[in-house]
Amino acid sequence: MPTIPSPQxxxxxxRRDVERNALRARNGLKxxxxxxxxxxxxxxxxxxxxxxxxxxxxxxxxxVRYSPPLLIVFSLVSRSYILDLSPGNSFVEQLLAAGFDxxxxxxxxxxxxxxxxxxADYVDDYIxxxxxxxxxxxxxxxVNLFGYCFGGDLSLxxxxxxxxxxxxxxxxxxxxxxxxxxxxxxxxxxxxGLEVRDVLNAEGNVPPQVVLxxxxxxxxxxxxxxxxxxxxxxxxxxxVAAYQAMTSWSDDHVPFPGAAAEETVRMLVRDNGMxxxxxxxxxxxxxxxDIRMPFLTVRADRDHIVPPDATAPLIDLVGSPxxxxxxxxxxxxxxxxxxTAAKTTVPTxxxxxxxxxxxxxxxxDAVREA
Numbered sequence: 263m264p265t266i267p268s269p270q271x272x273x274x275x276x277r278r279d280v281e282r283n284a285l286r287a288r289n290g291l292k293x294x295x296x297x298x299x300x301x302x303x304x305x306x307x308x309x310x311x312x313x314x315x316x317x318x319x320x321x322x323x324x325x326v327r328y329s330p331p332l333l334i335v336f337s338l339v340s341r342s343y344i345l346d347l348s349p350g351n352s353f354v355e356q357l358l359a360a361g362f363d364x365x366x367x368x369x370x371x372x373x374x375x376x377x378x379x380x381x382a383d384y385v386d387d388y389i390x391x392x393x394x395x396x397x398x399x400x401x402x403x404x405v406n407l408f409g410y411c412f413g414g415d416l417s418l419x420x421x422x423x424x425x426x427x428x429x430x431x432x433x434x435x436x437x438x439x440x441x442x443x444x445x446x447x448x449x450x451x452x453x454x455g456l457e458v459r460d461v462l463n464a465e466g467n468v469p470p471q472v473v474l475x476x477x478x479x480x481x482x483x484x485x486x487x488x489x490x491x492x493x494x495x496x497x498x499x500x501x502v503a504a505y506q507a508m509t510s511w512s513d514d515h516v517p518f519p520g521a522a523a524e525e526t527v528r529m530l531v532r533d534n535g536m537x538x539x540x541x542x543x544x545x546x547x548x549x550x551x552d553i554r555m556p557f558l559t560v561r562a563d564r565d566h567i568v569p570p571d572a573t574a575p576l577i578d579l580v581g582s583p584x585x586x587x588x589x590x591x592x593x594x595x596x597x598x599x600x601x602t603a604a605k606t607t608v609p610t611x612x613x614x615x616x617x618x619x620x621x622x623x624x625x626x627d628a629v630r631e632a
Contacts, residue, residue, distance in 0.1 A: 302343040302346070302347055302348060303342075303343035303346045303347075304346065304348065304349055304352075305321055305322075305346045305352060305354050305355055305358070306321070306322045307319040307320060307321045307322060307366075308320050308322065310365075310395060310399060311391070311392065311395040313388065313391065314370075314375060314376065315369065315370030315371060315372055315373070315375075315376060316367065316368070316369050316370055316388055317367075317368050317370060318365060318366070318367055318368075318392050318395055318396070319365060319366045319367075319368060320364075320365050320399065321354055321358055321364045321365070321366070323358045323361075323362075323363060323364065325358075325361060326361060326362070326363045326622065327360075327361030327362075327621060327622055327623065328360075328361050328362055328363075328615075328616060328619040328620065328621055328622065329363070329400070329402055329619060329620050329622055330363075330400070330402040330403070330404045330405050330406055330430050330619060331362070331363035331364070331365060331396055331400045331402055331405055331406070332357060332362045332363065332364050332365065332405070332406045332407075332408060332615060333365045333366070333367065333392060333393060333396050333405045333406070333407055333408065334364065334365065334366040334367065334408045334409075334410065334413075335367050335389060335392075335407065335408070335409045335410070335413040335414075335416055335417045335420075336366060336367060336368055336369065336410055336411075336413045337410055337411040337412040337413045338369055338372075338384070338412050338413070338416070338516075338518060338519070338522065339412060339470075339473045339515055339516060339518050340411070340473075340514070340515050340516065341514050341515075341516065342366060342368045342410075344595065344598060344599065345366070345410065345598055347598075347599050351599050351600070351604075352599075353598045353599070353603065353608060354366075356604070356608045356612070357608070357612065360612045360616070361616075362406075362612075362615070362619075363400060365392070365396050365405075367388065367389065367392045367413075369384075369388075369516070370516075371516045371517070372467055372516060372517045372518075372519045373465055373467070373517070374464075374465035374466060374467075376467065376517075376519045377462075377465055377466030377467050377519055377520040377521065378466070378519075378520070378521050379519040379521055379522050380521045380522055380525055381416070381419065381522050381525050381526065381529075381543065382543050382544040383522075384416050384522070385416055385419045385420045385423055385543050385544075386420075386423065386424075386543065386544050389416065389417070389420045390420070390424070390427070393405055393407075393427070393428065397428065403428060404428045404429060404430040405428060405429060405430065406429075406430050406431045406432075406433070406615050406618070406619065407420075407421070407429050407431070407432050407433070408432075408433045408434075408435070408611075408615075409432070409433070409434045409435070409437060410434075410435050410436065410437075410598075411435070411436050411437060411438075411567075411568060411594075412437075412438075413437075414434030414435060414436070414437025415437055415438065415439075415530070415536075417432060417434060417437075418432075418434065418437070418439075418536070418550060418553065418580075419541065419543050419548060421553045421555065422541070422543075422548040422549060422550050422552050422553055423543045423544070423546060423548045425552050425553075425554065429555045430555065430556070430618055430619065431555055431556040431557070431558070431614070431615060431618045432553065432555055432556070432557050432558075432582075433557075433558040433559075433560070433611055433614065433615065434558075434559050434560070434576070435559075435560040435561075435597055435598070435607075435611075436560070436561060436562060436565060436567070436568045436573065436594055436597055437559065437561075437568070437573060437576065438568045438572040438573060439536040439537060439550075439572065439573065439575055439576045439579060440534065440536070440537050440571060440572050440573075440574065440575050441530050441531045441534055441536075441572065442534055442537075443569050443571035443572040444531070444568070444569070444572050445569065448531050451527045451531050451532070452527075452531050452532050458520065458523050458524040458527050459524075462520050463517070465517070466520040467517035467518060467519055467520050467523075468517060468518035468520065468523045469517055470514075470515035470516055470517055473515040473516075473517075473518055474513060474515050529541065529542065536550060536575075536576075536579065537575055537579070539551075549581075550576075550579040550580050550581070551579065551580065551581035552581060553580040553581055553582055554581055554582055554583070555582060555584075556582060556584040556585070556614075556618050557580050557582040557584065557585040557586070558585070558586045558587075558588065558610075558611065558614045559573070559576045559577055559580075559585075559586075559587050559588070560587075560588045560590070560597060560607060560610070560611065561573035561574070561576075561587070561588070561589055561590070562589075562590050562591075562592040562593055562594060562596065562597050563589060563590065563591050563592070564591060564592060564593045564596070565592070565593055565594045565597075566593065566594065567594040568594060570589075586614065588606075588607070588610050588611075590602060590606060590607060592607070
């Protein structure tokens with residue numbers, strides 16, 4: 263027979279539900295009013311180089327314990343603060359705490375001055391210039407390179423086109439290579455007859471609303487699901503703060519420079535160039551098999567932005583003898599924020615890079631490892 267709850271247990275449950283409903287009402291009003299929004303991108307940093315809208319950030323760290331420095335190349339179509347979401351829930355924070363000297367290339371918000379930028383402009387100009395500045399500041403002769411999402415594609419093209427680049431290692435996270443599996447928006451360009459010129463704004467760029475809608479088509483029910491989950495946990499202040507920060511980022515995109523978008527559609531979407539080995543940068547044929555430095559790819563099984571089938575071939579495409587794949591039961595954002603990131607993703611990335619770096623104080627590092 264089922265256990266009958268005591269009167270006190272019933273009273274406690276009613277009291278809890280009343281309290282939670284009151285908290286739901288309070289937090290719901292705050293959400294609607296847009297007050298108490300959590301700060302994002304709060305880790306202290308300095309702008310150490312810029313060209314146009316692009317900036318190179320150097321995160322402050324008084325406890326650098328490893329060399330060479332780590333340079334992050336971010337995606338072209340979203341904001342980089344996902345990697346530094348909030349204090350205590352920051353990928354960058356964890357890298358700094360691990361003893362790395364961390365830099366990040368942020369592309370800013372492209373405008374009409376960036377509309378003619380091609381992929382080669384990023385791969386052969388901005389990234390090499392950023393690498394050179396990192397080497398100048400740090401005094402190192404190599405960098406560990408980390409590419410996030412489409413920033414991973416730019417990093418792959420850079421490493422393939424510049425096989426003698428001063429790279430100690432290359433790590434990419436949630437990076438698509440098989441664009442046949444990038445969902446309905448990619449299919450519209452691939453077989454549906456849609457042209458990039460059909461969606462350009464007056465500045466000659468793909469507007470962020472188009473980028474956002476493209477991501478939403480990958481998971482049409484995601485927005486409904488997230489509102490259901492939000493209602494269930496609306497009483498929880500910590501959850502609401504994390505929800506605000508993450509949904510703010512997922513809805514916050516930047517224009518995609520028109521020329522780079524056209525090249526992406528032609529070479530990566532229609533030709534599926536990374537898988538078919540038909541890649542051209544600056545007029546030169548490049549091959550992912552020419553990437554020979556230590557390599558790590560991190561991908562997620564529940565990623566609705568970069569589906570698993572889009573990332574799956576990468577490990578076999580690069581030519582590195584020292585190459586590794588980390589596959590996790592997580593979503594796109596869950597790779598860099600939240601419990602999966604803190605417990606698995608970031609520690610694995612840190613361990614991979616640390617093993618291919620030198621401790622600035624070998625004795626202290628030996629004690630730490632012990």
